[in-house]
Amino acid sequence: MIFLKIFVTMLTAHTIKTLQSLDKKKYRQKYNLFLVEGNKIIKELADSGYEIETIYSINPQNIDFRTTAIEEILPTELKKISFLQRPKDSVAVCKLPENKHLEDTPIQLILDGIQDPGNFGTIIRLADWFGIEQIICSSDTVDLYNPKVIQATMGSFARVNVFYTNLEAYLATYNNPIFGTDMTGQNLYKTSFPEKFSLVFGNEGNGIRPATESFIAQMISIPRFGEIQSTESLNVSMSASIILGEIFSKKSVGMR
Amino acid sequence: MIFLKIFVTMLTAHTIKTLQSLDKKKYRQKYNLFLVEGNKIIKELADSGYEIETIYSINPQNIDFRTTAIEEILPTELKKISFLQRPKDSVAVCKLPENKHLEDTPIQLILDGIQDPGNFGTIIRLADWFGIEQIICSSDTVDLYNPKVIQATMGSFARVNVFYTNLEAYLATYNNPIFGTDMTGQNLYKTSFPEKFSLVFGNEGNGIRPATESFIAQMISIPRFGEIQSTESLNVSMSASIILGEIFSKKSVGMR
Numbered sequence: 001m002i003f004l005k006i007f008v009t010m011l012t013a014h015t016i017k018t019l020q021s022l023d024k025k026k027y028r029q030k031y032n033l034f035l036v037e038g039n040k041i042i043k044e045l046a047d048s049g050y051e052i053e054t055i056y057s058i059n060p061q062n063i064d065f066r067t068t069a070i071e072e073i074l075p076t077e078l079k080k081i082s083f084l085q086r087p088k089d090s091v092a093v094c095k096l097p098e099n100k101h102l103e104d105t106p107i108q109l110i111l112d113g114i115q116d117p118g119n120f121g122t123i124i125r126l127a128d129w130f131g132i133e134q135i136i137c138s139s140d141t142v143d144l145y146n147p148k149v150i151q152a153t154m155g156s157f158a159r160v161n162v163f164y165t166n167l168e169a170y171l172a173t174y175n176n177p178i179f180g181t182d183m184t185g186q187n188l189y190k191t192s193f194p195e196k197f198s199l200v201f202g203n204e205g206n207g208i209r210p211a212t213e214s215f216i217a218q219m220i221s222i223p224r225f226g227e228i229q230s231t232e233s234l235n236v237s238m239s240a241s242i243i244l245g246e247i248f249s250k251k252s253v254g255m256r
Numbered sequence: 257m258i259f260l261k262i263f264v265t266m267l268t269a270h271t272i273k274t275l276q277s278l279d280k281k282k283y284r285q286k287y288n289l290f291l292v293e294g295n296k297i298i299k300e301l302a303d304s305g306y307e308i309e310t311i312y313s314i315n316p317q318n319i320d321f322r323t324t325a326i327e328e329i330l331p332t333e334l335k336k337i338s339f340l341q342r343p344k345d346s347v348a349v350c351k352l353p354e355n356k357h358l359e360d361t362p363i364q365l366i367l368d369g370i371q372d373p374g375n376f377g378t379i380i381r382l383a384d385w386f387g388i389e390q391i392i393c394s395s396d397t398v399d400l401y402n403p404k405v406i407q408a409t410m411g412s413f414a415r416v417n418v419f420y421t422n423l424e425a426y427l428a429t430y431n432n433p434i435f436g437t438d439m440t441g442q443n444l445y446k447t448s449f450p451e452k453f454s455l456v457f458g459n460e461g462n463g464i465r466p467a468t469e470s471f472i473a474q475m476i477s478i479p480r481f482g483e484i485q486s487t488e489s490l491n492v493s494m495s496a497s498i499i500l501g502e503i504f505s506k507k508s509v510g511m512r
Contacts, residue, residue: 125490129481159482189508222385241490251481
């Protein structure tokens with residue numbers, strides 16, 4: 001038996017305005033809040049360190065959170081506060097956590113100016129799938145709490161620590177090998193990866209910045225098998241999938 | 257020196273209406289035409305078997321096609337005939353090719369009801385990257401000539417043969433091993449692939465149909481390394497990237 005605290009309320013104009021402003025980083029930081037939409041993703045927050053302030057829901061009986069205040073709202077209200085074209089069932093208002101760094105994570109991803117929310121979301125899902133605990137982001141990487149990123153992670157953001165920092169300063173103090181990804185690096189399939197390392201992915205259009213590149217010990221790339229050469233490359237989501245798949249393939253063989 | 261045939265014209269209302277209708281399969285088949293947008297992607301058609309009827313362009317001097325009639329149009333006209341939110345420079349009106357089958361392709365992908373244009377586009381880009389010459393699609397797979405698919409391929413559609421067919425009838429006559437992808441199959445990293453085979457990806461929501469599954473010799477899946485179990489899985493684009501990366505990793509090692 002699950003104990004629910006359900007309040008049926010009408011959202012005030014002030015609340016609606018505040019929630020609507022949370023698609024902008026400036027207001028997320030001002031109010032120290034961000035939104036997570038849909039029961040399926042909200043459920044992923046249950047065992048995470050994330051603190052939920054309120055859940056607004058059109059069907060509160062479908063949510064099994066013990067400790068969170070749930071307010072029943074009307075579909076017309078949900079439509080006002082949702083950032084989705086097709087609003088789901090619920091919106092959770094969550095507290096922005098502090099920007100913290102995990103020490104001693106064996107494998108880390110480093111993002112140097114990734115801009116597309118879908119790409120960032122995919123990379124977080126991949127990290128979650130492969131048990132990578134931390135992603136280090138340059139200060140200009142798209143914000144994790146951007147609603148498009150949060151939704152693209154499908155809830156995986158709750159299980160991967162994302163740390164924003166000045167990348168140059170960070171890399172200067174990082175002691176394990178740093179690998180980078182580009183179009184001309186060493187063949188991924190002929191690369192050996194150590195126990196502990198970081199792997200850098202660059203901006204979608206411009207790649208890895210020279211200042212970041214200066215810290216990279218080995219660039220790697222995915223060999224092309226197609227005979228006809230085209231100017232087209234794989235996008236960063238596809239590259240990240242293939243490269244992480246290969247790294248964990250090698251780990252898998254080691255564990256066999 | 258490149259010879260250009262440039263005509264400066266005003267598009268007739270009839271032409272605009274015809275071109276606008278080409279986002280629907282019904283009208284693409286009626287007129288036997290489809291659109292490709294942007295000089296960068298149109299350029300990929302140069303060495304392909306695709307036949308371009310006309311290129312409408314706001315900057316025809318940037319196109320280096322010898323044989324195609326190029327008509328200069330105004331940006332306001334481009335906006336009317338483009339399917340993109342931000343129209344690019346040119347729109348090529350191409351003839352729908354016949355639905356043909358390539359014999360004896362060593363590795364094929366088979367799509368059983370893939371619906372999302374972005375996923376299909378990504379799979380075509382992957383096939384192109386890895387030199388896979390053919391993708392077999394169930395009749396209900398999203399249409400290759402859907403403008404969203406064409407744009408998502410970034411031009412790779414010009415180098416991969418896509419054949420639509422009744423999948424059950426097709427598989428009944430196919431003689432090489434058929435692998436499928438699901439959440440419970442054999443560990444991808446412990447799977448050996450033969451020289452010739454097909455690999456099936458199922459619908460985003462429902463997976464592979466039972467009728468298709470009955471032809472599959474071996475289901476494979478990507479092992480999860482993350483410790484915390486979540487209900488979330490990888491999407492078909494990510495799965496296809498990882499699985500193809502692994503298959504070609506093994507080929508790469510074989511060629512070393």
